Amino acid sequence: xxxxxxSRPEAKSKSPARSNWRAQPKWRRRAEARPDxxxxxxxxxxxxxxxxxxxxxxxxxxxxxSKGAVYLYFDGKDALLxxxxxxxxxxxxxRLKALxxxxxxxxxxxLKLIVQTATQLLNDQNIFAVPKLVISVAARFxxxxxxxxxxxxxxxxxxxxxxHREGVARGVFRDVDSDAAARAVLGPIFLFTVxxxxxxxxxNRGSAITRAQAHLDILLxxxxx
Amino acid sequence: xxxxxxSRPEAKSKSPARSNWRAQPKWRRRAEARPDxxxxxxxxxxxxxxxxxxxxxxxxxxxxxSKGAVYLYFDGKDALLxxxxxxxxxxxxxRLKALxxxxxxxxxxxLKLIVQTATQLLNDQNIFAVPKLVISVAARFxxxxxxxxxxxxxxxxxxxxxxHREGVARGVFRDVDSDAAARAVLGPIFLFTVxxxxxxxxxNRGSAITRAQAHLDILLxxxxx
DNA sequence: TGTATATAACTGACCGGTCAGTTATATACA
DNA sequence: TGTATATAACTGACCGGTCAGTTATATACA
Numbered sequence: 001x002x003x004x005x006x007s008r009p010e011a012k013s014k015s016p017a018r019s020n021w022r023a024q025p026k027w028r029r030r031a032e033a034r035p036d037x038x039x040x041x042x043x044x045x046x047x048x049x050x051x052x053x054x055x056x057x058x059x060x061x062x063x064x065x066s067k068g069a070v071y072l073y074f075d076g077k078d079a080l081l082x083x084x085x086x087x088x089x090x091x092x093x094x095r096l097k098a099l100x101x102x103x104x105x106x107x108x109x110x111l112k113l114i115v116q117t118a119t120q121l122l123n124d125q126n127i128f129a130v131p132k133l134v135i136s137v138a139a140r141f142x143x144x145x146x147x148x149x150x151x152x153x154x155x156x157x158x159x160x161x162x163x164h165r166e167g168v169a170r171g172v173f174r175d176v177d178s179d180a181a182a183r184a185v186l187g188p189i190f191l192f193t194v195x196x197x198x199x200x201x202x203x204n205r206g207s208a209i210t211r212a213q214a215h216l217d218i219l220l221x222x223x224x225x
Numbered sequence: 226x227x228x229x230x231x232s233r234p235e236a237k238s239k240s241p242a243r244s245n246w247r248a249q250p251k252w253r254r255r256a257e258a259r260p261d262x263x264x265x266x267x268x269x270x271x272x273x274x275x276x277x278x279x280x281x282x283x284x285x286x287x288x289x290x291s292k293g294a295v296y297l298y299f300d301g302k303d304a305l306l307x308x309x310x311x312x313x314x315x316x317x318x319x320r321l322k323a324l325x326x327x328x329x330x331x332x333x334x335x336l337k338l339i340v341q342t343a344t345q346l347l348n349d350q351n352i353f354a355v356p357k358l359v360i361s362v363a364a365r366f367x368x369x370x371x372x373x374x375x376x377x378x379x380x381x382x383x384x385x386x387x388x389h390r391e392g393v394a395r396g397v398f399r400d401v402d403s404d405a406a407a408r409a410v411l412g413p414i415f416l417f418t419v420x421x422x423x424x425x426x427x428x429n430r431g432s433a434i435t436r437a438q439a440h441l442d443i444l445l446x447x448x449x450x
Numbered sequence: 451t452g453t454a455t456a457t458a459a460c461t462g463a464c465c466g467g468t469c470a471g472t473t474a475t476a477t478a479c480a
Numbered sequence: 481t482g483t484a485t486a487t488a489a490c491t492g493a494c495c496g497g498t499c500a501g502t503t504a505t506a507t508a509c510a
Binding site: 164173176183200 | 272274275276277278357360361362363364365367370371373374378379389392393396397398399401402405406408409411412413414415416417419420423424425426431436439440442443444445446447448449450
């Protein structure tokens with residue numbers, strides 16, 4: 001409402017020279033780049049206002065095009081949400097795959113490395129942006145929640161469970177339930193992240209590295225004296 | 226739209242006897258009971274459709290009154306959300322307080338009991354209903370997320386941290402960072418709950434008791450062989 | 451006890467604003 | 481000149497919130 005913005009294509013010319021009128025085109029055809037730009041814009045606006053309150057107009061404007069143009073690339077608002085989640089899934093899957101491969105040789109070192117990395121990564125607001133969105137809409141779009149779970153969450157849990165089993169085979173881990181072990185690894189990190197990025201907790205004293213260290217200590221050696 | 230419902234006060238009389246016309250009143254004055262009923266209805270509809278998509282009309286109808294009547298008790302849609310969260314907070318705080326008191330004498334037993342209970346409680350969809358709602362709206366209503374965090378999440382973490390410190394003093398727990406210990410207790414349970422109730426995972430094999438047992442084993446004794 | 455009066459509780463129709471999606475038209479580019 | 485790409489004006493449905501009027505119940509009084 002306040003920021004009318006009113007499409008002024010020539011903001012740079014101080015003098016109102018109408019000489020070089022239409023020096024550059026009003027718009028360009030950029031069919032290849034558009035979809036990604038639109039998804040970027042959608043993610044930003046979704047995270048800012050939530051899915052429902054986000055306006056297609058705002059998303060379009062942020063992507064530098066008109067609302068109508070968005071509909072040339074996506075069927076509608078829902079499709080934006082779906083596209084966003086789908087775009088996120090494969091890179092994450094790749095990352096998990098890479099982690100799993102790393103762990104084959106030395107499960108203990110791999111676990112340490114992964115906890116360190118995950119703790120640091122999830123501290124980053126941008127990386128948690130899509131998961132955050134998924135969490136907030138999952139109740140209303142069950143199939144999207146399920147999609148994300150099977151492709152990301154369960155993959156991650158599965159990868160850790162696999163890592164645990166490998167560690168058991170090599171005698172470095174105790175033989176407990178592998179899924180429970182995976183939850184013990186990921187749960188505390190997830191809880192911290194939700195508390196911070198969703199519930200607005202300021203990061204208390206201590207860096208991510210310190211947190212990871214404490215987590216690993218408890219995870220490996222337990223709480224019992 | 227489909228369920229017009231059209232206020233028919235006499236649904237029971239088979240014969241269209243107009244003799245006992247207006248046997249019972251069209252509505253009753255129930256100023257004391259209303260607010261809670263409205264909040265119950267709101268929780269149901271919010272969880273079904275999400276906050277934005279929930280219609281005041283639907284909430285009112287589910288509470289058995291007209292939309293106008295809702296506004297006699299609440300300022301608006303936002304107030305329903307706030308009322309819901311506020312109503313949830315104090316019972317939860319009470320429960321946490323009770324747990325903390327229980328733990329003073331025997332921290333180890335208390336921990337076991339609490340993990341068992343929490344695992345079973347959070348398995349219940351109804352108990353997780355408000356937290357689920359909070360999570361899904363927290364991004365858009367930061368002050369509500371913060372309210373819930375300080376009153377519930379941080380209280381829970383604090384209670385466990387306290388329990389841990391007590392255990393350290395009595396020599397039953399190792400002296401690690403208490404907040405990390407609290408996250409190690411709650412994180413895995415939280416992760417499981419979110420995965421189940423938000424991301425639609427079917428409860429895999431094994432009961433809550435088994436899960437709690439595995440969690441406790443890892444938590445107390447660690448993963449290292 | 452019965453009846454008039456006051457008032458709290460509630461209804462239901464209505465309205466203004468919003469916004470997803472559509473369409474007529476213009477522009478860039480091959 | 482043809483076609484893909486884009487714009488901007490437009491539509492239509494939806495819904496939160498309002499409010500004039502109605503109904504149930506409490507109270508006053510005979």
